[in-house]
Amino acid sequence: MNRQNKTVIDPWGSTHVADYSKLFDEFGIEPFDEKIIKRIPNPSKYMRRGIIFGHRDFQRILEAIENKQPFAVMSGLKPSNKFHIGNLLTASEIIYFQKEFGAKAFYCIADIESYADNRITYEDATDTAVDNLADMLALGLDPKNAHIWRQSEEKRVTDYAFIFGANVTTATMNAVYGEQTNFGLYMSALVQSGDIMLPQHPDFGGPKPVVVPVGLDQDPHIRLVRDLARKLSSNYGFVLPSATFHRLMRGLDGSEKMSKRNPMSYFDLSEDLDSIRSKVMNAFTGGRATVAEQKKLGGEPDKCMIQELCVFHFMDDDKKIVEAYQNCKSGALLCGEHKQEVIDLITSWVKNHRRKKEKLIDTAREILNVK
Amino acid sequence: MNRQNKTVIDPWGSTHVADYSKLFDEFGIEPFDEKIIKRIPNPSKYMRRGIIFGHRDFQRILEAIENKQPFAVMSGLKPSNKFHIGNLLTASEIIYFQKEFGAKAFYCIADIESYADNRITYEDATDTAVDNLADMLALGLDPKNAHIWRQSEEKRVTDYAFIFGANVTTATMNAVYGEQTNFGLYMSALVQSGDIMLPQHPDFGGPKPVVVPVGLDQDPHIRLVRDLARKLSSNYGFVLPSATFHRLMRGLDGSEKMSKRNPMSYFDLSEDLDSIRSKVMNAFTGGRATVAEQKKLGGEPDKCMIQELCVFHFMDDDKKIVEAYQNCKSGALLCGEHKQEVIDLITSWVKNHRRKKEKLIDTAREILNVK
Numbered sequence: 118m119n120r121q122n123k124t125v126i127d128p129w130g131s132t133h134v135a136d137y138s139k140l141f142d143e144f145g146i147e148p149f150d151e152k153i154i155k156r157i158p159n160p161s162k163y164m165r166r167g168i169i170f171g172h173r174d175f176q177r178i179l180e181a182i183e184n185k186q187p188f189a190v191m192s193g194l195k196p197s198n199k200f201h202i203g204n205l206l207t208a209s210e211i212i213y214f215q216k217e218f219g220a221k222a223f224y225c226i227a228d229i230e231s232y233a234d235n236r237i238t239y240e241d242a243t244d245t246a247v248d249n250l251a252d253m254l255a256l257g258l259d260p261k262n263a264h265i266w267r268q269s270e271e272k273r274v275t276d277y278a279f280i281f282g283a284n285v286t287t288a289t290m291n292a293v294y295g296e297q298t299n300f301g302l303y304m305s306a307l308v309q310s311g312d313i314m315l316p317q318h319p320d321f322g323g324p325k326p327v328v329v330p331v332g333l334d335q336d337p338h339i340r341l342v343r344d345l346a347r348k349l350s351s352n353y354g355f356v357l358p359s360a361t362f363h364r365l366m367r368g369l370d371g372s373e374k375m376s377k378r379n380p381m382s383y384f385d386l387s388e389d390l391d392s393i394r395s396k397v398m399n400a401f402t403g404g405r406a407t408v409a410e411q412k413k414l415g416g417e418p419d420k421c422m423i424q425e426l427c428v429f430h431f432m433d434d435d436k437k438i439v440e441a442y443q444n445c446k447s448g449a450l451l452c453g454e455h456k457q458e459v460i461d462l463i464t465s466w467v468k469n470h471r472r473k474k475e476k477l478i479d480t481a482r483e484i485l486n487v488k
Numbered sequence: 489m490n491r492q493n494k495t496v497i498d499p500w501g502s503t504h505v506a507d508y509s510k511l512f513d514e515f516g517i518e519p520f521d522e523k524i525i526k527r528i529p530n531p532s533k534y535m536r537r538g539i540i541f542g543h544r545d546f547q548r549i550l551e552a553i554e555n556k557q558p559f560a561v562m563s564g565l566k567p568s569n570k571f572h573i574g575n576l577l578t579a580s581e582i583i584y585f586q587k588e589f590g591a592k593a594f595y596c597i598a599d600i601e602s603y604a605d606n607r608i609t610y611e612d613a614t615d616t617a618v619d620n621l622a623d624m625l626a627l628g629l630d631p632k633n634a635h636i637w638r639q640s641e642e643k644r645v646t647d648y649a650f651i652f653g654a655n656v657t658t659a660t661m662n663a664v665y666g667e668q669t670n671f672g673l674y675m676s677a678l679v680q681s682g683d684i685m686l687p688q689h690p691d692f693g694g695p696k697p698v699v700v701p702v703g704l705d706q707d708p709h710i711r712l713v714r715d716l717a718r719k720l721s722s723n724y725g726f727v728l729p730s731a732t733f734h735r736l737m738r739g740l741d742g743s744e745k746m747s748k749r750n751p752m753s754y755f756d757l758s759e760d761l762d763s764i765r766s767k768v769m770n771a772f773t774g775g776r777a778t779v780a781e782q783k784k785l786g787g788e789p790d791k792c793m794i795q796e797l798c799v800f801h802f803m804d805d806d807k808k809i810v811e812a813y814q815n816c817k818s819g820a821l822l823c824g825e826h827k828q829e830v831i832d833l834i835t836s837w838v839k840n841h842r843r844k845k846e847k848l849i850d851t852a853r854e855i856l857n858v859k
Contacts, residue, residue, distance in 0.1 A: 233654035238723075272643050275650070279640075279679070283604040283672025290671050300661050301654025304675065308650070352609075 171362040189316035190214035193225030200252035210330035222263040233301030250481040255474035277311030371401025404452040542733040560687035561585035564596030571623035581701035593634040604672030621852040626845035648682030742772025775823040
């Protein structure tokens with residue numbers, strides 16, 4: 118797990134975060150390293166596998182865990198799409214902190230953002246919101262130890278957005294979010310800051326440690342909300358929110374990232390099974406030009422999206438991943454065989470997920486107060 | 489009342505709006521002229537005296553009056569100061585439309601703005617809000633035909649602000665409000681747009697004509713909210729809000745405008761009576777260097793703030809104003825005498841106002857739900 122040393126075998130694909138040292142030195146992100154992982158009673162697979170590679174202020178969370186003090190985990194989803202494999206990681210992290218340590222989960226349906234960004238009205242967002250939430254519940258989110266809200270209906274969050282707006286300069290908004298033509302994107306960014314601070318609202322017991330699991334691309338946002346928390350701590354007693362940073366899964370077809378515009382790069386959890394199978398079957402691998410060559414030279418598992426699917430989601434046993442990695446490298450495991458094995462895993466996982474989800478749609482409607 | 493013709497005697501001070509023709513031609517503001525005033529059963533003194541000199545879409549209001557259809561009048565106040573004479577005009581216009589034509593009055597306490605602009609917390613704004621509202625009630629606002637709200641508590645308004653933000657470009661916000669350092673000022677401008685559209689919310693009977701009485705300096709804001717109403721009319725059925733434009737009273741001391749930084753330029757309605765008397769006694773007039781000179785040349789009532797106080801607020805009888813204007817011009821009315829007369833008028837007006845207000849503080853607290 119010496120992830121910074123590129124000469125060591127790396128079955129976890131952590132080489133795909135280009136330059137750790139720059140992140141750590143320049144941006145003040147701290148490494149999520151062995152010292153931290155050792156202090157966590159039962160680290161998640163994302164921690165063990167180095168997918169979570171950095172953090173800000175995670176020691177607050179460690180201390181809360183060690184001292185059995187309350188803390189919260191916060192995240193959310195824009196109700197613009199069906200739940201897809203790119204959403205699984207954050208979802209699993211929320212559920213992990215809730216299940217393992219009793220953290221209260223704060224889960225936001227970012228419908229103000231989906232209106233500003235995608236012109237989806239709150240009403241039109243409702244079905245997607247219910248569907249996404251049912252996915253979350255099927256994945257294991259316990260609604261009894263959670264607060265789940267739509268931005269458009271959570272006045273405490275929009276209240277924060279206006280307070281925050283009055284405490285940030287226009288220059289900062291430009292620096293963090295770039296020069297946006299659509300003014301609503303700036304506003305929904307401040308709503309997002311409100312979402313992150315909601316767990317510390319007096320109605321939820323006031324100031325406390327909060328961990329926000331995010332992709333590295335979200336760090337500017339984390340820095341903004343931490344600045345706001347710092348600035349307003351004397352008025353509101355805010356604790357600076359903590360964050361974990363994970364690398365993002367690449368596109369199934371070998372593209373740099375999953376994208377809605379490129380349907381072969383990802384799949385929805387509610388997609389037709391044949392379509393899922395076909396996308397996995399066509400996924401980018403580290404295979405050689407011919408079987409003979411692969412047997413001789415071995416494959417290149419670092420490039421392989423089948424391996425990546427296992428590392429990220431569909432293989433719980435670390436040993437099996439290392440095994441496949443080594444067998445690929447040695448030439449013993451060929452792509453066709455590996456693909457078939459993983460397709461079976463995924464098919465069975467997805468079927469099982471859907472069975473659970475089906476029964477939870479009504480619960481999701483109830484939670485979101487949808488008739 | 490031929491206000492555009494500068495050679496005619498102008499006891500109403502309308503020469504103080506620099507260049508009407510530019511406003512009318514360049515900005516598309518329409519003159520609030522005889523043709524309009526003739527259609528109004530009982531025009532307000534501000535209309536009669538040309539203080540209201542322009543409008544946008546006032547014909548909608550005329551039609552509503554003529555056809556006895558419902559319309560609303562909307563305005564508000566930032567709870568950052570005691571109610572002062574600069575606030576009287578808009579207040580009187582709201583009450584006028586309510587009383588004369590049964591318009592529902594929408595009155596907003598702009599506490600999101602006073603936080604963004606003046607760092608007054610919502611809690612700290614409460615006492616001022618109650619006090620200002622009691623002034624409004626004493627002036628004649630009928631709470632039974634009104635909706636009165638604090639921005640921070642009116643979710644329908646902030647909901648609109650987010651919808652509007654997503655429908656405006658950053659370039660427009662810059663053009664309308666200039667390059668603001670404080671990002672919250674842009675946001676509270678959109679909240680203000682929400683305030684103006686609230687009368688058309690389904691909860692208040694949906695789309696209808698609304699008139700917003702404003703000073704000319706507020707026109708960029710009126711244009712913005714009308715653009716938003718136009719853009720969103722297909723979704724919300726919004727009617728473009730109408731506006732009347734009034735000129736602003738100059739500073740009592742002859743300065744170009746009343747300003748908090750210059751206490752001699754205005755007085756509060758709750759200020760010590762001696763202080764009010766002293767400010768009026770020291771007001772800028774059109775008097776000559778000596779009594780003898782004034783008797784010979786006559787005074788310059790166009791410059792005179794005593795005259796202005798009468799025109800704006802404290803003299804209901806138009807004839808008496810014309811009389812004083814002519815007597816000043818002829819040299820028959822000297823400043824000392826005029827001042828004493830007007831001080832007596834104001835003192836009695838203020839005392840009477842305070843007697844009424846005192847009894848309405850509890851009503852104001854009730855309306856704002858303050859314990």
